Amino acid sequence: MRVGVPKEIKKNEHRVGLTPTAAREYVAHGHSVSVEQGAGLGAGFTDGDYKKAGATIAPNAATVFAENDMIVKVKEPQKVEWERLREGQILFTYLHLAPDPEQTKGLIASKCAAVAYETVTDARGGLPLLAPMSEVAGRIAVFSAAETLLKHNGGMGLLFCGVPGVAPARVLVLGGGVVGMNAARMAMGLGAEVVVLERSIPRMREIDELTGGRVITRFSSIAAIEDELTKADVVIGAVLVPGAEAPTLVKREHLKIMKPGSVLVDVAIDQGGCFETSKPTTHADPTYVIDGVVHYCVANMPGAAPRTSSEALNNATLPFGLALADKGLDALKADPHLARGLNVLNGEITYPAVAKALGLSFSDPFGVWAGR
Template sequence: MRIGCPTEIKNHEYRVGLTPESARELVLRGNEVWIQSGAGLGIGATDDQYRAAGATIVDGPDPIFAECEMVVKVKEPQAGERAKLREGQLLYTYLHLAPDPEQTADLVKSGVTAIAYETVTGPNNSLPLLKPMSQVAGRMSIQAGASALEKAHGGRGVLLGGVPGVLPGRVMVIGGGVVGFNAAQMAVGLGADVTILDRDPEVLERLGTHFESRAKTRFSNMANIEQMIGEAELVIGAVLIPGAAAPKLVTREMLPLMKPGAVLVDVAIDQGGCFETSKPTTHAEPTYVIDNIVHYCVANMPGAVARTSTYALNNVTLPHALRMAELGWKEALRQNAHLAEGLNVHAGKVTYKAVADELGYDYLPTADALA
């Protein structure tokens, strides 16, 4: 199979879909790999390193979109990239379609077969291709929030860990999954006063056992959210419903309850965000202020630590890419029900129910698409 990897063009996105090591694994199994010149520079990977791995370097993205059977990316294709996709081509990347009707419409129109990293499942309903980026984003959320809390950045002027004789900052983490757990780990490590909210009693029990007295847990309901949001200096939105738009758990009416200069970090912004006042931002302009509350809503947070993120991502995406290249995407999905959950769009149809329901498309079950 001919597999192509273009340069990411989203604002301040430095990750790359294939590392030189991943390209080598694909080539060793008889595939042809095309890499856009300069695609790996954001992680310190040069064209010569890709050539040494057996890849072909091409100028610009056009040859990849025009001639490669599989296109491997990191972020959702931007409008200019979507215009280059074609019927019968396989797109393998993060998509986050539910809050993005324009992207969904373009993918449906193109006839492409699109497999989304974020909906590929694993044992016990896990999301193994999303997990490493959730780990990165969760940890980064505390770094970003701590910076946004600085007075020079518009924040309240609070040091999360405090100092002797001065109370630490209060951190509220909404959601106890992978993002929330990693955010809490970082906040606890800084010495902050941390409370994690979740609706699953088993999750709360697991978090309580892990953190013991270093972090508190509370059941997530509107009463507890309203109380805690008035006490917190930093609120992390870490709620995910696989493939669907995130629920709006903090409303505009709640903002006056918060301390002036407090910070909201919405890690769920890729799925529309879990704060009503959230809107996507970029690493170039990461924050904005509404009602004296600083909002940090960068939609590709892990792109700022591109090398760590790319290698963590390739560890989990490469095995599926190898199988699809070896067997063809249809047979690979037939043999692996977890990978089949990643199919979001095929031949002009939406094949992921949560996306179809959210955006009003007729739903084509994956089994029918594979028939």
Template sequence: MKIGIPKEIKNNESRVGMIPAGVFELTKKNHGVFVQTTAGEGSGFFDKDYIDVGAVILPTIAEVYAKSDMIIKVKEPIALEYPLVRENQIIFTYFHFASSESLTKAMIASKSICIAYEMVEDEEGTLPLLTPMSEVAGRMAIQQGAKYLEKPIKGRGILLGGVPGVAPGKVLVLGAGVVGVQAAKMAAGLGAHVTIMDISMKRLRYVNDVLPNHVVTAFSNEYAIRQHIKTHDLIIGGVLVKGGKAPKLITRDMLNEMRPGTVLVDVAVDQGGCFETTRPTTHEDPTYIIDDIVHYCVANMPGAVPHTSTLALTNVTLPFILKLANNGWEKACEIDLCLSKGLSIVKGKVCYEEINEAFNL
């Protein structure tokens, strides 16, 4: 099979779909790999590194798409790429269709094979290709939130860990999934007081067992959320609905109940966001303020740490990429039911009702 690795062109996205070690595994099985020039530089991998393991370097993104049976990416195609996607071409990447009607309709029209990283599901019901980026994003949410709590950036002027004689900052984490647990872990490590909320008692018991005693759990409902937002300095939205839009856990009117300078970090922005006032931002212009509340809603948070993120992503995607390359998408999905759950749009047909519901298709 001919596999293409284009350069990511989304704003400030420096990750790359595959590292040279992954390319080596493909070329030694006689697959052809086309890499767009400088595609890996943002992650610390250079054209020579790819050439040394058998890849062919191409000068333009159009050539990579034109020559490839399967495209390996990190982020969803953006408008400039829509015309490059061909019928029957496999696109294996993060899609997050429920957050973009234009992307969904473009991929339907292309009649390509769209396999979404975030939809691949293992036997235990976990999402193995989403997990590493959720881990990165959860940890980064605290790192970024701590920065934007600083007064020069219009935050409350709070040091999360506090100092002797001064109470630490308070962090509220909505969702006890991968993002939430990683965020709580990082916040606890800084010495903050952490509350993590979820509607699953099973997840809350897990958090209670594995995290320090100064991470407290609370059952999530609207009343409880309204009470907690009044006293917390940093609020992390980490709720995931597989394949669908995230629920709006914090509404516009709730902003008036928060203290000025409170920081909201919406890690669910790729799925539409779990705050009503969420709108996607970029690393170039990451925040905005509504009613004196700082919003950080960068849609590709792990892109800020591309070396770490690219290595973590290739670790989990490569086994599936090899199956697709060795067997073709139909046979690969027959022999691996986990991979088959990633099939989102196939030859113009939408495979998930959540996507249809999101846009009344």
């Protein structure tokens, strides 16, 4: 199969769909890999690195899209990109379609086969291609919160870790999944007082065990959220419903009970955000203030560490990408976990949570397949 890797064009995005190491694996499997000139530079990979791996260098994105059977990216395609996709072409990337009707319509119109990293599953019910970026995002969320708390960045002027005789920041983490666990452990390691709100009692037991009881866990309820918001200096939104819009846990009215200069970090912003007042921001302009509360809602937090993020992502995506390259869409029939990554096929939505979120019809992917 001909596999293409365009340069990411979303603002402040420097990750790359395939690292040279991953490209070499595709070539070893008998596939051709075409990488847009300069696509890996933001993550520290030169065109020469890709040539050594056996890839060819394409002069521009238009060539990559036109000459390849499968496109491997990191972020969701932008308008100019989805307009270049065509019927029968495979797109393998993060999509986050539930809060993005425009992109969804673009992919439907293209009639491509769009496979989303974030909805591929594993035998344990996990999301293996989302997990590495969730790990990075959870950790970056803490660094970003600590920096934003400083006075010159709009925060209350609180040192995250405190000093002897002065209490550290109190960090509230909403959700104890991969993002929440990584955020909690990082915040704890930096000396903060940490509370995690979670609904899974087994998960709370796991957090308690892993942190030696240093992280406070509470069952998540409206009352618990409101109580903890009054105490928190930092709130990290880390909730996820696979493929669907994130639930809104913090309302506009809640900002009035929070401390002036406190910080909200919405890691769920890719899925619409879990704070009512969230709107996507960028690394170039990451924050804004509503009712005295600083909001940090960067939509691609892992993009701040593109080398680490690209390598971690490729470690996870490689076996699934190779399966698609080796077998084409038949790989979905062979692997039900990879099949759950299929969000759009032949002009129809094939992931139920996306269809429900956007008020569009859902089509069973194997039924769509039969009609191709």
